[in-house]
Amino acid sequence: MQLTYMRQLLAQKQQQSLYRAEAVTEPLPGGRLRATVDGITRQYLNFSGNDYLGLSADSQLRQIYADAALCYGAASTGSPLVTGYHPVHQALTDELCEWLGVDDVLLLSSGFAANQAMLQALVGEQDLLLLDKLCHASMIDAAMHKPHFQRFLHNDLQSLSQRLSKAQQPCVIATEGVFSMDGDSPDLAMLVKTAGETPVLLDDAHGIGVQGAEGAGSWAAQGLKAQHFQCLMANFGKALAAQGGFLAGSSDVIDFIRQQARHYIYSTALSPALSVLIRATVQRVRTEQWRRDKLQENIATFRALASDSHLPLLASHSAIQPVMMASSEVALAVSQRLKEQGIWVSAIRPPTVPTARLRVTLSAAHQVEDLQVLIGTLQQALQEANV
Ligand SMILES: Cc1ncc(COP(=O)(O)O)c(C=O)c1O
Incomplete structure (x- = not known):
């Protein structure tokens, strides 16, 4: 493949906000992660991982x-x-x-x-x-x-x-x-x-x-x-x-x-x-059935809090809880706002999915307070994005 083609494609991806890059992150116990963003390293609540039972830090x-x-x-x-x-x-x-x-x-x-x-x-x-x-x-x-x-x-x-x-x-x-x-x-x-x-x-x-x-x-x-x-x-x-x-x-x-x-x-x-x-x-x-029970509890709590806050959820009863967004731009803006508040939730956009969303994933390692913080911050971020 020609290098000129590669450069063109990379530039195009940047322009269309479709450019992908690794975030440098490190999972921590308790459903947290450490990440370095713009040269600043800090802890985040992690609602993007697949460590559903909280065993990664055991x-x-x-x-x-x-x-x-x-x-x-x-x-x-x-x-x-x-x-x-x-x-x-x-x-x-x-x-x-x-x-x-x-x-x-x-x-x-x-x-x-x-x-x-x-x-x-x-x-x-x-x-x-x-x-x-x-x-x-x-x-x-x-x-x-x-x-x-x-x-x-x-x-x-x-x-x-x-x-x-x-x-x-x-x-x-x-x-x-x-x-x-x-x-x-x-x-x-x-x-x-x-x-x-x-x-x-x-x-x-x-x-x-x-x-x-x-x-x-x-x-x-x-x-x-x-x-x-x-x-x-x-x-x-x-x-x-x-x-x-x-x-x-x-x-x-x-x-x-x-x-x-x-x-x-x-x-x-x-x-x-x-x-x-x-x-x-x-x-x-x-x-360790208790891990599955804890995860189920977290899923039920998340859905109840999200429904009280009128967040647009899909009919999922698993650890994967997508929150639907009006557009890719809104999804990116809300995800960015959450990051500024210490919460890591990825925005997933077309072509990966047909409609933009925040893909919230829950873990047995999360506590009820973590879910409350997520929902409160999400609501505020959506208001700020005028949705
Ligand atoms: C449904 C599904 N199948 C397969 C895979 C691929 O698995 P792996 O990440 O182990 O390559 C993934 C995830 O990444 C997945 O979500």
Whole structure:
């Protein structure tokens, strides 16, 4: 690509307020973060992270990770099918199988890679892939490589059913347990019923750890079993407060992906120390129901306070609570105003989402007072933005 083109594009992004850059931030206990903005470092209330259960700053888990780094090191030294699959990977795989009630699991370097691997392997050349319109970029990108792919209306079973009945070829359905930008969920029992014999693939990145008995996920919360899905995908970077992703399912399905998925075969295995940490975290997540209860309490409190203040919320009952904004400019201005008041909430704008919003994410680490401060400041910021 020509450098002149790159410079033009960068300038255009700046002009259109679409230029993206990393903010230098550091998570702190208690749902806070430290950030340096315009050369000034200060603490903020963090309503933008995915640490739904508040485990990222847990000192016991950090100690386990440090001990594992000493014992096993950071390097897996190879891809899983060469020399990268260690006893600690086996132990994590077994733990995940028992937790979710599946036969087998594949560990991948990220949730993004896991989604790519899942769709690469499980959607054949002749299949028609039916994807919910709001599915994550990792699924959309994988879908773009498929010869036959359609998107059905978001969480709309009628739209799905119409496409299924019109299809001239075998179909595969892919959706999410909790949608990352709207925070809502499909009616999974009805979706599985609508699908009938058609395989359903579920991305549960935002459901795992947070919903269902022992935090098994959105499908468990809706009374389903892992076997209702041909494959489950989730990641370790959100409620599980680590990094990486995985695919889970029956022996046949996982073995098939193992043979086919280039993201698995040709990529360095997860760090052994990280695998030890994730296993310990899963054990904590399973037993510490109080974290899920606290998060649910925070979600209910946030929604009650927001409704009293007439804030425009979506119908989400998850930790993701979007507050809708009149425009991208308003979203940016309000987010900026909140930052000045020590509150970190990202503005999410088109093309990432169809309509601009502040994407508030809640954690078990937040206290009621934090939510009160957020709502009060948000109300004031909206008034100042003349909304
Ligand atoms: C729904 C969903 N799927 C997949 C991913 C990708 O996971 P990871 O960040 O582990 O690559 C994310 C988040 O980032 C997500 O929100």
